[in-house]
Amino acid sequence: MRFILFLLPILIFLTSCSSDSNNVHKNPTVINGFVDLQSVSFETKDLIPLNGSWNLYWNERLQSVQNHSQNHDYINLPGLWNGLEVKGEKLPSQGYATFHLSVQLNDDDLNRTLGLYIPYIHTAYAVYIDGELKVEVGSVGDSKETSKPKYSPNSIFFTPAEKTFDIIIQASNFHHTKGGLSGDILIGNAEALTLYTQKRVANNLFLFGCFLIIAIYHISIYMYRREEVTSFVFGLFSLLIGIRMLLIDQAFLVTLFPTLNWGLEMRLEYVTNYGGFFLFLIFLKQMYPLDVHYRFYRVMVVITGLFTSLVLLTTPYIFTYIFNWYTVLALFLILYFAYVLIVAAIRKRESALISAVAGLFFYLTITNDLLYNLNIIQTGNYLPLGFLVFIVSQSLVMSIQYSKTFKQVAKLNEQLSHLNESLEDKVQERTETLKNTMRETAAALAEKSALEERNQLIRDIHDTVGHTLTTIIVQIEAGKRLIKKDPLSAVAKLDASQQQVRTGLDDIRRILKIIKTAELSDNFLDSIRQLIANTEKTTGVTIETEIVLNGTFTSQLRHVLFRALQEGLTNGIRHGQSNSFIFKLYDSNVNVHFYLKDNGNSPEEFEMGLGLTAMKERVDELGGTFELDTADGFTIHITLPK
Numbered sequence: 001m002r003f004i005l006f007l008l009p010i011l012i013f014l015t016s017c018s019s020d021s022n023n024v025h026k027n028p029t030v031i032n033g034f035v036d037l038q039s040v041s042f043e044t045k046d047l048i049p050l051n052g053s054w055n056l057y058w059n060e061r062l063q064s065v066q067n068h069s070q071n072h073d074y075i076n077l078p079g080l081w082n083g084l085e086v087k088g089e090k091l092p093s094q095g096y097a098t099f100h101l102s103v104q105l106n107d108d109d110l111n112r113t114l115g116l117y118i119p120y121i122h123t124a125y126a127v128y129i130d131g132e133l134k135v136e137v138g139s140v141g142d143s144k145e146t147s148k149p150k151y152s153p154n155s156i157f158f159t160p161a162e163k164t165f166d167i168i169i170q171a172s173n174f175h176h177t178k179g180g181l182s183g184d185i186l187i188g189n190a191e192a193l194t195l196y197t198q199k200r201v202a203n204n205l206f207l208f209g210c211f212l213i214i215a216i217y218h219i220s221i222y223m224y225r226r227e228e229v230t231s232f233v234f235g236l237f238s239l240l241i242g243i244r245m246l247l248i249d250q251a252f253l254v255t256l257f258p259t260l261n262w263g264l265e266m267r268l269e270y271v272t273n274y275g276g277f278f279l280f281l282i283f284l285k286q287m288y289p290l291d292v293h294y295r296f297y298r299v300m301v302v303i304t305g306l307f308t309s310l311v312l313l314t315t316p317y318i319f320t321y322i323f324n325w326y327t328v329l330a331l332f333l334i335l336y337f338a339y340v341l342i343v344a345a346i347r348k349r350e351s352a353l354i355s356a357v358a359g360l361f362f363y364l365t366i367t368n369d370l371l372y373n374l375n376i377i378q379t380g381n382y383l384p385l386g387f388l389v390f391i392v393s394q395s396l397v398m399s400i401q402y403s404k405t406f407k408q409v410a411k412l413n414e415q416l417s418h419l420n421e422s423l424e425d426k427v428q429e430r431t432e433t434l435k436n437t438m439r440e441t442a443a444a445l446a447e448k449s450a451l452e453e454r455n456q457l458i459r460d461i462h463d464t465v466g467h468t469l470t471t472i473i474v475q476i477e478a479g480k481r482l483i484k485k486d487p488l489s490a491v492a493k494l495d496a497s498q499q500q501v502r503t504g505l506d507d508i509r510r511i512l513k514i515i516k517t518a519e520l521s522d523n524f525l526d527s528i529r530q531l532i533a534n535t536e537k538t539t540g541v542t543i544e545t546e547i548v549l550n551g552t553f554t555s556q557l558r559h560v561l562f563r564a565l566q567e568g569l570t571n572g573i574r575h576g577q578s579n580s581f582i583f584k585l586y587d588s589n590v591n592v593h594f595y596l597k598d599n600g601n602s603p604e605e606f607e608m609g610l611g612l613t614a615m616k617e618r619v620d621e622l623g624g625t626f627e628l629d630t631a632d633g634f635t636i637h638i639t640l641p642k
Helices: 002-022 190-224 229-247 252-256 262-287 294-313 316-321 323-346 352-373 383-421 423-482 487-512 516-522 524-539 555-574 610-621
Strands: 034-036 052-058 073-077 095-104 114-118 120-122 124-129 132-137 154-158 164-173 180-182 186-189 542-548 580-587 591-598 625-629 634-641
Touching: 073 095, 073 180, 114 124, 114 190, 120 164, 124 154, 132 154, 154 190, 164 180, 186 190, 190 229, 190 252, 190 383, 229 252, 229 262, 229 383, 252 262, 262 294, 262 316, 262 323, 294 316, 294 323, 316 323, 323 352, 352 383, 383 423, 423 487, 423 524, 423 555, 524 542, 524 555, 555 580, 555 591, 555 610, 555 634, 610 625, 610 634
Parallel strands: 034 095, 542 580
Antiparallel strands: 052 073, 052 095, 095 164, 114 154, 114 186, 120 180, 124 132, 124 164, 580 591, 591 634, 625 634
16 A cells, blocks of 8 residues: 555656657657658647757847858757857857748648747747747847846747748857757647646646645744754755746746846756755755764765855856756765665665665656756656655655554553553552651751751851950950059950950850841841951951942851851961951952951961861852962951852
């Protein structure tokens, strides 16, 4: 069944193509500017290709050849005049010429309405029948300035008055690297020609619609699932091929937009060619990442991307000139793509055999189109057929993948049903285990909380008692010195020491009641300033203070800053014999900076005592940095996140 579905679009397309080809007779042949059609009856729906050697008048724009019957050469049409030898010289791609053909009919076809199909002629042309202008596409000129390029195949309808009539085609090319005619000039009755062009337009529009729907579908998948890069690349590739269907053959896009700029039209056509290889290379890498060589892939992506960029950045003459070079690269890539698909099939990648068969057919149609566009063969554009086959094969591949996915889902559902049967027992068992674990965790957390609380109380008691005792020691030492010289001052010092003892006891009581932090958080700056003032008053030291704070801080951060200042002053006075301090406290957008420097004695090597260790622990708990410097006095620098 899948095989039939796979072949169905091929059979439909081949039937369509064969019906077109059956309408075209291969004989008779044009010989030396003359074709005898007396043996042909235009009552049938056959179209006759006017292929063969036409008269060529180089660098002449003629409407009639009555006075130029001998002054001509010959050119095989369809074909290019590039490199054609005329009067001992090879013709360039740029120039202008007149093609002439005499046609002889039988008596039955006199006064019958006939049709003449004119394909793409590079890059402007005018058609005369018996000296009467029937159509002009672009502007035929004798220079680049007087010539205006345009691409538009045309059907011409006329009624011959004589058995023998002349077809004259003026052509000029100054914008393209090809000069001449691509495709067959066809003649037949009007009904047959109309049916022929309508069928080709219908085929192109049908394929464009198919490719557009495919592109929208795959790009939509990517919009909802960004990880589906393969689908996105394939959608862009489909869109390019769809746009190409509007540009080649009957050029329906030109029919919709008659004023479309020729340069823009050519860019679109060549982007679909160059860009198609670029996108397909990426698509193939996404499909078979293990079978595409990575370095080769990167180099080819750069090269094909460069060619595509040249189409957008240069003139049509340049990017059509490099098409011959690109053709060699394209043929090489086609062989490499075929190699990758064959290797993937041999390695038994998922559904790779189907992709390989369809891909090889697709590459054959690409090769055909490249050779056809180079006028090496005269077959036609079959790329849409190849791409249609490839699209159907990819749909088949995806259906196989979806089928396997559904089977896996069904298997997982079955396993889930078995698991659900024993789920209650397992949940009960896991719940009991979880309860035991939670009990153990709660006990451990309680123990940890108690330990942290004890450590916090120890640090606070040390800071408070240490600062208080340091101040008392200083006061007592001063009192001892003054007791004989100035008893009143000595008594004042002892009274201050007594007050400090009371203050220290009050602090210890507050700590034990765990309310000290709350008090600090109520009025942080006043607590800081009061600590500085009390220290200066009771110890006689000077503290140069600079506080610039703009933000608000947590109670924990305020507590750490207060204790750091308290411990820093205590250390400086007790251990460093300092009598002068510089204290700075300021904040930025994200951090708070604490800076305390004294002028005391600082040994080069020292070990942090309990106070400094507690200070560092508090800073570390808040994710800050703690730095000490003993180069000149003793400096503490703390940075804390706000």
